[in-house]
Amino acid sequence: MLTLGPLQIAAPAVMGILNVTPDSFSDGGHFDNLNIAIRQAATMAEEGAFLIDIGGESTRPGAASVPEQEELDRVIPVVEAVRSITDVAISVDTSKAVVMREAIAAGACMINDVAALRGDGAMQAAADLGVPVCLMHMQGKPRTMQERPHYDDVVAEVAAFLDERIGACVEVGVAEDMIIVDPGFGFGKTHVHNVELLANLRQLRVRERPVLVGVSRKSTLGKLTDREVHERMPASVAAAVMAVVNGASIIRAHDVQATVDALKVARAIIEASE
């Protein structure tokens, strides 16, 4: 059992992905979008997601940033709606301090920041809110991060970055025991870097903090299997199992049911081996 302040996590746990970027919906209607999001969240909760991660800023390679008001308009109604239909824990996938504050006020209980609280006011927001926070490693910015990723030693550099970010956050008042770390699979990394990080995940348990991994449907898995994005579920599940074997506590996933089942099996085998 993992304890992050008020949040208790039976690890390994699955964080279900709920995208609320416009391109993740088939048509434009506002109520349609809200209803689709609510249904997806309810389904993921039934399938055993421990957390639902709600994000309104596309951070895929090449994506441009989203204005603050637009991100608020996308995310906050969905956080409120999901909160009203289920007790499942909600994290907000954002790098903006205002979105963090409003999402927590609307019922989210955790911050998931791909920029590791480097945005204006983000560390202070996390400190004020006193909620669990995931700090993710990224080299560069989403728009350009895949142009020329470079490391001399990817595992050591990602670990050093996460250690530096934990230190900075603790200094402004974020409790160290509320921090989760994430190597940032696909964020300013080649396929080789991504595989090397997953293979050496134990070294990324910086300051013994729990590790979250987001591998679901990402392009390294497409490269390894020669599959398009919607054909990557088995590859995603395999990567999730390997991440858990190598010490990950939380897996961020699109395919919640398959991932939950796989992790139940992995967990039973890991426990029997100890």
Ligand code: YH5
């Ligand atoms: C993550 O790893 N990732 S958003 C490209 C894809 C598929 C999926 C088809 N937020 C992470 O999910 N938060 C995202 O290619 C995240 N860790 C944490 N903590 C990107 C994403 C995706 C991108």
